[in-house]
Amino acid sequence: MNDSIEERPTPAPGNTRPGGRTARTRAAVRDAVLTGLSEHGYPALTVEYVAEHSGVHKTTLYRRWGSVEGLLADALDLASEDAWTPPDTGSLSGDLRALAHEVVGAFGDPAAGAAPTAFIGAAFQSPRAAEALHAFYTERFRRCEVVVTRAVARGEAPWGTDANAVVQGVSAPLFLRLFITREPIDGALADQAARAVLAGVEAGAYVPA
Amino acid sequence: MNDSIEERPTPAPGNTRPGGRTARTRAAVRDAVLTGLSEHGYPALTVEYVAEHSGVHKTTLYRRWGSVEGLLADALDLASEDAWTPPDTGSLSGDLRALAHEVVGAFGDPAAGAAPTAFIGAAFQSPRAAEALHAFYTERFRRCEVVVTRAVARGEAPWGTDANAVVQGVSAPLFLRLFITREPIDGALADQAARAVLAGVEAGAYVPA
Numbered sequence: 001m002n003d004s005i006e007e008r009p010t011p012a013p014g015n016t017r018p019g020g021r022t023a024r025t026r027a028a029v030r031d032a033v034l035t036g037l038s039e040h041g042y043p044a045l046t047v048e049y050v051a052e053h054s055g056v057h058k059t060t061l062y063r064r065w066g067s068v069e070g071l072l073a074d075a076l077d078l079a080s081e082d083a084w085t086p087p088d089t090g091s092l093s094g095d096l097r098a099l100a101h102e103v104v105g106a107f108g109d110p111a112a113g114a115a116p117t118a119f120i121g122a123a124f125q126s127p128r129a130a131e132a133l134h135a136f137y138t139e140r141f142r143r144c145e146v147v148v149t150r151a152v153a154r155g156e157a158p159w160g161t162d163a164n165a166v167v168q169g170v171s172a173p174l175f176l177r178l179f180i181t182r183e184p185i186d187g188a189l190a191d192q193a194a195r196a197v198l199a200g201v202e203a204g205a206y207v208p209a
Numbered sequence: 210m211n212d213s214i215e216e217r218p219t220p221a222p223g224n225t226r227p228g229g230r231t232a233r234t235r236a237a238v239r240d241a242v243l244t245g246l247s248e249h250g251y252p253a254l255t256v257e258y259v260a261e262h263s264g265v266h267k268t269t270l271y272r273r274w275g276s277v278e279g280l281l282a283d284a285l286d287l288a289s290e291d292a293w294t295p296p297d298t299g300s301l302s303g304d305l306r307a308l309a310h311e312v313v314g315a316f317g318d319p320a321a322g323a324a325p326t327a328f329i330g331a332a333f334q335s336p337r338a339a340e341a342l343h344a345f346y347t348e349r350f351r352r353c354e355v356v357v358t359r360a361v362a363r364g365e366a367p368w369g370t371d372a373n374a375v376v377q378g379v380s381a382p383l384f385l386r387l388f389i390t391r392e393p394i395d396g397a398l399a400d401q402a403a404r405a406v407l408a409g410v411e412a413g414a415y416v417p418a
Contacts, residue, residue, distance in 0.1 A: 043252065043334055120389060121333025124326070125252055134391040141390065165382070165401055168390070172381035173374070180329060180384050181350065181377070182343040191418070192374055196409035205408035209400070 026078060028054045029061065033075040037118035038111075042125065047071070072122055073132035080136050086144045086167075092151035093198050096170050099144060100190035103174045108185050113178075120179060141167050151201070160207040169197045169206075235287060237263045238270065242284040246327035247320070251334065256280070281331055282341035289345050295353045295376075301360035302407050305379050308353060309399035312383045317394050322387075329388060350376050360410070369416045378406045378415075 032053035036045045045068050051058040065071045087098035107113035123130035141164060148163035157166075173193045177183040200206055241263035245254045254277055260267040274280045296307035316322035332339035350373060357372035366375075382402045386392040409415055 041334065117333070121330065123388070123391060124330025124333065125250065130391050133389070137390040138392065162401070165405070168385055169382050169402075169405060171389075172385040173378050175389050176377055176381040176384050179332070179388060180342070180380075181346040182332060182339050183347065192371070192415075193378075195418070196374070196378060196414045197405065199412035199414035200405035200408040203408035203412060205405045206401075209404070 025054075025056055025060075026074070029056055029065070029071065030075040030078045032056075033071050034115045037072075037122075038114035042072070042118050042122035042129075045072070069126045069128040072119070072126070073128050076119060076129075076132040076136045080139050084140070084143065086147050088147075088150070092147065092154075092156040092201065093194070095147040095151070096166075096194035096198055097191060099147065099167065100170050100174060100194045101187060103171050104185055104187055104190045107174070107178050117178075141171075148201075157201045158204045158207050161201055161204075162206045162208055166197060166201055166206050169200070170194055234263075234265055234269075235283070238265055238274070238280065239284045239287045241265075242280050243324045246281075246331075247323035251281070251327050251331035251338075254281070278335045278337040281328070281335070282337050285328055285338075285341040285345045289348050293349070293352065295356050297356075297359070301356065301363075301365040301410065302403070304356040304360070305375075305403035305407055306400060308356065308376065309379050309383065309403045310396060312380050313394055313396055313399045316383070316387050326387075350380075357410075366410045367413045367416050370410055370413075371415045371417055375406060375410055375415050378409070379403055 029050060032050045033045070035053055036049045040049075047058055047061050047065075047068055050056070050068075050071055051061055054061075061071065065074055087095050087102070089095050089098055105112070106116060119129065119133055119136075123133040144167035145163035148157060148161055148166050151157040152159055152161060170193050173196075174185050174189060177185050177189070238259060241259045241261075242254070244262055245258045249258075256267055256270050256274075256277055259265070259277075259280055260270055263270075270280065274283055296304050296311070298304050298307055314321070315325060328338065328342055328345075332342040353376035354372035357366060357370055357375050360366040361368055361370060379402050382405075383394050383398060386394050386398070406415075
């Protein structure tokens, strides 16, 4: 249906510029991957499905992405390139709460959470998906660390606080319930997770011993 | 290889007694499921594989367990029936540390963690596996709550402390690294997780607001 964004077998010069035809193709392919994951999950995702829903020819997909695993990994890589920054509410308490509520927003509703859930599930089956998931989430938590850096600067957290442990600690109980105990999550649990970690920070329990 | 534990199409009276032939069959089937999961993962697990490795005839497996999903769910149900109890070191600090170290022991080594990891992965693909995983882990964490009950009785935790949130909170950062950020875990991380939750407990952050 989208012949206009289909690539030629040999990209012409200029096709790789940001926002150009290659970028549009990549985004269309990513969208088709996300739709497929949301609607059918990873085991059912095929190059044929992505070709049909992106309008990009199957031979182009195989040439540039190699396989379903490659398509999945690139969709995650593309997600890593977004401009997302962590909340900046003015206090550590507010920032930790906002971070926890973002997890509830992203996963608490089954429709919204279908694609990221499928990425997490795919990592159990595909080492390449696992590597892409690792890159995505370690980078995401790295971006969150500024929340703690700012708190230290404001005197809300002790110098030496392990920023990575703090921001992972806030999300962790929510992910545990989503994918291990498979219990529902909500705003109250987000608040609880943030409150517990904040107390730990204030007590110096996130300063390495 | 194990014809002696193969069931007849119609079980004779007495076969369902605990420790009897049915129990042995079930355990042999469970062992084959665990071996299959550890060696090949959930997507590759088949009734044929379980038949071959348990010595139980395929028609018996289909009749009693219905499908691979049924086999997987029953293996988890059987795991729930073990006699596991949480550590009792005499202090909340010691118990939380021991709980965290049990996660490292169970999952930190790829070989030891292969079967439980496969169960967690299967839940992304099979609603029945997800239900069995939910039952297993909610029961496991329920058993852990006594750690907090004892701490409250000893005066180490405030009255009203949410025991479930505490015991899930200790494991959560380790599971996050295992299956979301896909980073390694070790004893130092276990100590850190226990220390952070202990500080939260002592500050009253696990008493519902």
